[in-house]
Amino acid sequence: MTPAIEPSVRGLGRAAWFWALFQGGRDPYIILVTIYVFVPYVVTFVIADPVHGQALVAGGAKYAGWIVALTAPLLGAVIDRMGPRKPWLGATVALMVPLMAALWWALPGGAGLGVSAIIAALAALSVLFAYTETLHNALLLPAAGMGRAGAASGMALALGNFVSVAMLAFVLWGFALPGKVTWGFVPTAPLFGLDVASHQPDRIVPVLAAIALALGTLPLLFFVPDVERTGVRIGAAIRLAIADLKALVIEARGHRDALVYLGARMLFTDGLTGILIFTGVYAAGTMGWQTLELLAYGMILCVFAVGGGLLAGWLDQRIGPKRALTLEICGVVASQLLSLGNTKALLFYQPFDIAAHAPVWSGPMFRTAPELGLLACGMLGAVTVTAAYASSRTMLTRVVPAHKVGIFFGLFVIAGTATMWLGPLLVQLATAATGSQRAGLLPISGLLVAGLIVLQLVRGGYRVHAPQIFEGRTA
Numbered sequence: 090m091t092p093a094i095e096p097s098v099r100g101l102g103r104a105a106w107f108w109a110l111f112q113g114g115r116d117p118y119i120i121l122v123t124i125y126v127f128v129p130y131v132v133t134f135v136i137a138d139p140v141h142g143q144a145l146v147a148g149g150a151k152y153a154g155w156i157v158a159l160t161a162p163l164l165g166a167v168i169d170r171m172g173p174r175k176p177w178l179g180a181t182v183a184l185m186v187p188l189m190a191a192l193w194w195a196l197p198g199g200a201g202l203g204v205s206a207i208i209a210a211l212a213a214l215s216v217l218f219a220y221t222e223t224l225h226n227a228l229l230l231p232a233a234g235m236g237r238a239g240a241a242s243g244m245a246l247a248l249g250n251f252v253s254v255a256m257l258a259f260v261l262w263g264f265a266l267p268g269k270v271t272w273g274f275v276p277t278a279p280l281f282g283l284d285v286a287s288h289q290p291d292r293i294v295p296v297l298a299a300i301a302l303a304l305g306t307l308p309l310l311f312f313v314p315d316v317e318r319t320g321v322r323i324g325a326a327i328r329l330a331i332a333d334l335k336a337l338v339i340e341a342r343g344h345r346d347a348l349v350y351l352g353a354r355m356l357f358t359d360g361l362t363g364i365l366i367f368t369g370v371y372a373a374g375t376m377g378w379q380t381l382e383l384l385a386y387g388m389i390l391c392v393f394a395v396g397g398g399l400l401a402g403w404l405d406q407r408i409g410p411k412r413a414l415t416l417e418i419c420g421v422v423a424s425q426l427l428s429l430g431n432t433k434a435l436l437f438y439q440p441f442d443i444a445a446h447a448p449v450w451s452g453p454m455f456r457t458a459p460e461l462g463l464l465a466c467g468m469l470g471a472v473t474v475t476a477a478y479a480s481s482r483t484m485l486t487r488v489v490p491a492h493k494v495g496i497f498f499g500l501f502v503i504a505g506t507a508t509m510w511l512g513p514l515l516v517q518l519a520t521a522a523t524g525s526q527r528a529g530l531l532p533i534s535g536l537l538v539a540g541l542i543v544l545q546l547v548r549g550g551y552r553v554h555a556p557q558i559f560e561g562r563t564a
Contacts, residue, residue, distance in 0.1 A: 101233065101241055107308040108232035109245035111225055114305015116249030117256050118189065118218065118298040119365060125387030126260070126380065127192065128211070129369040130291040134197045136204055139374030143367065143529060144520050147513035149208040150366055153215035154510035160216075165223050165497075166330030172318045175310055178224040182306045185217045189299035193292050225309075226482060226501065232313045239410070239483040243402030246479045250394035252305075256297060257388040264290035265381045270453070291380055346488045347497060350547045354481055354501065357418055357540025359512040361474055363533040364425060367516065368467070374526045375432045376463065382454045389464065390471040397475030401483070404476070409551035410484035411544070417480055418541045420473030425534050428466040429527050431459045488549045512536055 101109070122128065132142030168174050188210055194201040202210070233241035263280040266272070283289035321329065372378050372386060404413035430438035436459045448456035455461055482501075489497040512533060520529030 101237055101244065104231075104313045105233035105237055105241045106244075107312045108225070108228055109241055109248050111305050111309040112245035113248035113252040114301045114303070115218070115221060115225075116246075117253045117301045118185075118214070118295075120250070120253035120387060120391060121256060121260070121294045122189070122192070122298050123211075123369075124365055125257070125369045125383045126291055126294045127195075128366075129373040129383055130288060130380070131195060131204075131207055132370050133373050133379070134288055134291075135195055135199055135207065137198070139370065140520060140524060140526060140529075143370050143374070143526055144517045145204070145208055146211070146366060146370065147517040147520070149212040150215060150362075150513040151510035151517070153212040153219075154513070156212075156216045157219045158510075161219055161223055162334055163327070163330055164220060165227065166333045167323070167326045168224065168227060168316075169333070170319060170321050170326040170329045171323065172316045172321075174224050174227050175313070175315045178221060178228075179306065179310055181217055181220045181224065182302060185214060185221070186299045186303050188214055188217070189295045189302070192295035195292060197288050223501075228309075228313055228315070229482070230486070231316060235486065238486050239405040239479075240402045242482045243398045243400075243405070243479045245398070246401070246475050247395045247398030250391045250398060250475060252301065254388055254391040254395070256301065257384055257391060260290070260294060260297070261381070261384040261388065264293065265384050269381065344490070346548050347485070347490075349543065350484060350488055351497075351501065353540045353543035353547065354485075355540070356536050356543060357477070358481065360425075360533045360535075360537035360540065361421065361477060363512040363516060363530070363536070364421070364470065364474060366513070367530055367533075368470075371428070371526055371530060372463065372467075376460055377433070378454075385454055386464065386467065390467050393468045393471040394475040397472040398479050400472065401476035401479035405480055405483045410480045410487060411547060411549070411551060414477060414480040414484055414544060415541065417473045417477035418537055418544070420469060421477060422534055422537045422541075424466050424470035424473060425530075425537070428463055428470065429530060431463040431466065432527070433457075433459060435459060436462055488547065 128146060132139055132146065136142040136145060164177070168177060192202070192207065192210060195207045196202070229238055229241060262275060264283060267276045267279045268285065279285060279290055281293075283293060369383055369387075373383060376382070378386065401413060401417070404410075404416070427437065430436075433441075433443060435441055441459055443457055443459075446458065449458055449461060450456060455464055485497060485501050515532035516529050519532055520526065523529060
């Protein structure tokens with residue numbers, strides 16, 4: 090039998106909530122470590138050269154993309170043959186937690202962990218993170234069912250950003266503000282006796298992300314239903330999985346819309362990933378923002394991103410994930426291009442002399458018009474990037490055969506990471522050639538636009554008006 094799509098979402102069950110909560114524990118790694126705190130710290134204080142650091146981070150992401158491209162589809166096919174997803178997910182998280190914690194030893198100036206070791210660790214975590222995406226997504230339908238998949242997908246992203254906001258607020262309150270303000274509710278010194286001079290408040294962030302990941306994983310392992318075992322052993326599963334992937338390629342004509350969509354996602358997700366990788370690096374390099382400003386920037390953007398996750402679920406139900414995704418990608422392109430028009434000397438591409446203009450306000454940060462302009466662009470980007478990720482996941486469930494969900498979610502990950510090396514490579518080359526962070530990030534918009542064009546060739550992904558049987562594609 091195939092599950093029926095419910096005409097409306099009347100509320101998520103316990104399994105769907107715990108499935109979504111896993112993303113609440115996983116996403117703080119991206120928000121705190123990759124985007125707003127740790128990687129900008131590495132670029133600014135460990136590598137101590139924003140332009141060269143941007144190129145090194147891009148290089149690490151490039152190699153991670155190659156590894157995922159070669160392995161993620163096979164992982165999805167193997168779990169489809171064997172059945173259970175949760176043991177694989179638990180093992181992947183068990184590798185990620187200590188690797189995150191080891192980043193504590195990334196000392197300023199390249200002491201402790203060397204720059205090469207740090208970039209390698211970040212690349213390995215990118216690979217493992219992609220594996221968790223494959224495994225977590227493959228549990229979406231068992232946890233939520235087809236009718237509630239869109240709501241659960243949006244809620245997962247909303248929880249990811251909500252938990253990230255809470256953690257950003259904790260780091261701001263407990264580590265960044267102490268000693269810099271005299272507010273009564275702020276500690277007089279960083280918690281746990283952390284030393285600001287050696288950037289321990291920056292280095293504690295990966296440790297906190299590791300704790301959040303472990304706590305978010307446990308409820309999923311205990312309360313989300315898994316797929317039943319098939320009795321196929323791993324050796325046979327690998328052989329059968331390879332045959333399944335070959336058969337999928339041979340039978341591609343029968344999955345035309347799914348494969349065209351994955352091609353579109355291969356392009357636009359590379360752009361979305363590029364924005365996530367370089368948002369904090371760009372802000373730190375062009376505006377000179379440090380931990381305090383980046384934490385506040387991250388908190389504000391995460392609040393807006395929560396709305397993006399909820400907006401995606403609403404749009405998916407009312408206009409369908411394809412139209413929703415089209416609107417969301419257009420918003421991402423606009424926010425990215427507008428962001429590049431704000432630097433210390435530019436306000437939306439117009440020359441701006443900070444010395445000739447009084448501060449907009451007397452607050453502790455974001456006092457100039459260009460800073461507020463970049464912040465406004467970031468808000469738009471936070472909403473649309475998060476919504477695009479949520480709608481892209483829902484879109485796949487509308488255009489794939491139900492019995493091949495695992496394989497296609499493996500391909501879903503490769504579509505988002507197979508060319509992950511291309512975006513960072515283009516950023517790396519453009520940054521090195523121009524010596525400019527701004528020019529180096531322009532290829533991101535090109536990838537987003539290319540993916541948007543290919544998306545329009547996909548049939549299906551429209552609004553579900555009434556209960557229908559899921560037979561591989563829902564229009």
